[in-house]
Amino acid sequence: SANAGIQQLTLSVNDQFYIKQFVSDKISVNNREVRLEGMELLTEKSEIRDSLILQYDSYRDFLDFNNNIFILHTGKDCKIHSSDIGFFFKSIKQNAFFKNNPELRIRYTGELAGKVNSLKAYGLKASLDDKIYFDGSASTRNLGRRGKEFLNLRINQLTTSISKLQRLIPQIKSNPSLEKLGDVNFKGEFTGYFDDFVSYGTFQTALGQLRSDVKLNIRSGTDKAAYSGDIDLKEFNLGQLFNQKQLGNITLKAYIKNGIGLKKSTAHADLNANILAVEYNGYSYKNINFIGKLSPDLMNGSLTIKEENIDLDFKGSMTNLQTTPNIDFTANIRKADLKELNLTKQGMIVSTVVNSNFRNINIDQIDGDIRLSKTLLYDYEKNRVLTLGDIVLSQFKTNQNLTTRIQSEFLNLDLSGEYKTTAVYNQLISYLYKNHPDIFSQLKISHKSDLQAIRYNGVIEGKSLDRIFHFMNWNVKFDQFNARIFNDSKLDSILIVSDFSAVKYENVHASQLHLEILGNSNKIQIKNYLPDFQIGKKTLIRDLSLNGELKSNEIFLDIQGQDSLLTQKLYDLGLKMSFGKEENLLSFVKRNIILHGRNWMVKEGASLALYNKSFEINNLSIMDSLSSIEFDDKGRQGLKILLVNLDFSILNDLIHTGGLKFEGLFDT
Secondary structure, eight states: OEEEEESOOOEEETTTEEEEEEEEEEEEEOSSEEEEEEEEEEESSOEEEEEEEEEOSSGGGGGGHHHHOEEEEEEEEEEEEHHHHHHHOGGGGGOHHHHHOTTOEEEEEEEEEEEGGGOEEEEEEEEETTTEEEEEEEEEEOTTSTTOOEEEEEEEEEEEOHHHHHHHOTTSOOOHHHHTTOSEEEEEEEEEETTEEEEEEEEEETTEEEEEEEEEEOTTOGGGOEEEEEEEEEEEEHHHHTTOTTEEEEEEEEEEEEEEOSSTTTOEEEEEEEEEEEEETTEEEEEEEEEEEEETTEEEEEEEEESSSEEEEEEEEEEOTTSSOEEEEEEEEEEEETTTTTSOSSOEEEEEEEEEEEEOSSGGGOEEEEEEEEEEEEETTTTEEEEEEEEEEEEEEETTEEEEEEEESSEEEEEEEEOOGGGHHHHHHHHHHHHOHHHHHHHTOOOOOOOOOOEEEEEEEEOSOHHHHHHHTOSEEOSOEEEEEEEETTTTEEEEEEEESOEEETTEEESOEEEEEEEOSSEEEEEEEEEEEEETTTEEEEEEEEEEEEETTEEEEEEEEEOTTSSSEEEEEEEEEEEOSSOEEEEESOSEEEETTEEEEEOTTOEEEEOSSOEEEESOEEEOSSOEEEEEOTTTTOOEEEEESEETTHHHHHSOOTTOOOOSEEOO
């Protein structure tokens, strides 16, 4: 045996591995061991410090260093470059990870023991280019035999993030949702080969906790990969992950059994999940259970929710997943308290049975029907019940024509043409904005601009509506209506014709209402006709017509009405509203008007200008042979009304005041 110290040593091995500095405070060598203490070994890119012991049976063991030499190494603040690792482990050079990171540096502090092909690490603290941090222990086998590498990791802490992993592994695509996880800390264990392993542990993220216990074998390729395991989420913020404001935290236990195949085209698995709690729209749903199966062309399963405010069973399947999915399901909603679920402000419970059979998950291409039966609404605050019976929603396509239908006891719809169901509303509003921008831009109707070609015609029928209005406690009431609608953007034409049965709003009553809307690129005409229109118990207007016209940036309104005996005009009035960028101007179309059977003269140039935060009155006054009414804006500071000899008895017919009556002349 020999003992010595080394002040300086350099070494080159086959011009592939170069030691530019080797220092050791104490070296002892014998026929069984080489011991280096106070050591520092520097290559061009690596640094190894502290102590190194090499044990062997004879010096001939150095001829097969990886398999015969037992290493004991204590390292402090060591740095190893990937190129130096590749000198000892040739197979690593072919590894995709090391190919993508040829300048990778591994920093570590800890103890290593074992032969090169079966190393163990204790108290190991390591980092990869400051992108992955590891604290734990490890044992390995066959590191020098490609495809046979075995690894056991006991991890106290493993910290990284998606953005850091992307810099290490470019194949990981950018994903804004996953980046919200922030720094991910894992504690657990990994045992097995790179293509056949068991892993379990807990992930702590910025969004919550995830626990997993997974077994995966991909030795036969991803198409035939076998897997199973379970995943637990604890108060995990799904809403933030998927950018859904209404969705909040979720706590669940999920199980995967008999998993085969990792690709969409080959995956088979049995799924089981118990959602202990999930927040949606401010309500925490509990006790949700799901059991299902997944295959390349089929997904089926059942879901149950049973709690105080919602009780439902769902069972269904999706087939033809590779082409056009077919959805077939039944949902029995025995109870859903919409107020407690934060879906309505009114105390409402709904129950119904939903049956569906349709193709495609794109709403605009759905072919099939959805049926709601035994539908019931219960308003527990007012103790009212509304039965809606059966409701059928269907849609199908013939050649280029799409047909959408609703059939029920209270509403029927039949719409057919070339259109997208989800775009009808946006295209109608966009049509109005395009042809009358000055008018509709000020209305600020919420919509998405859509000027694609559209053509459809349809019929809408409402019946037995009084009971719905009564149940909803709405002031507007009518029992029946029907409407015909036609829209063709290529012809730049829209037509709506509708008729309503008796309409009532508080003390205003109309025996019938006929409405027509005819529009093109130049103008939109609106015609309203009411045979009998009554305010309170006294004022009855017959043959009342309210006709309007939208043309460019102007709206014209003409009001005509007869008295109860059809012997004289009660109303004859024409108004015009002109829309501009800075002001909207209301004026009279004709100076001679009739209000409540009396003839009035409008002062020439009478108008009302409306601005963003103020208004201006110009010459706004009306007069007859005895009376006059004059308006003044007080220099845009307020409103002054001057009344001369005004007969106040007119208010008795217009205002419902119970026992209060107005009479006499009034001056201000």
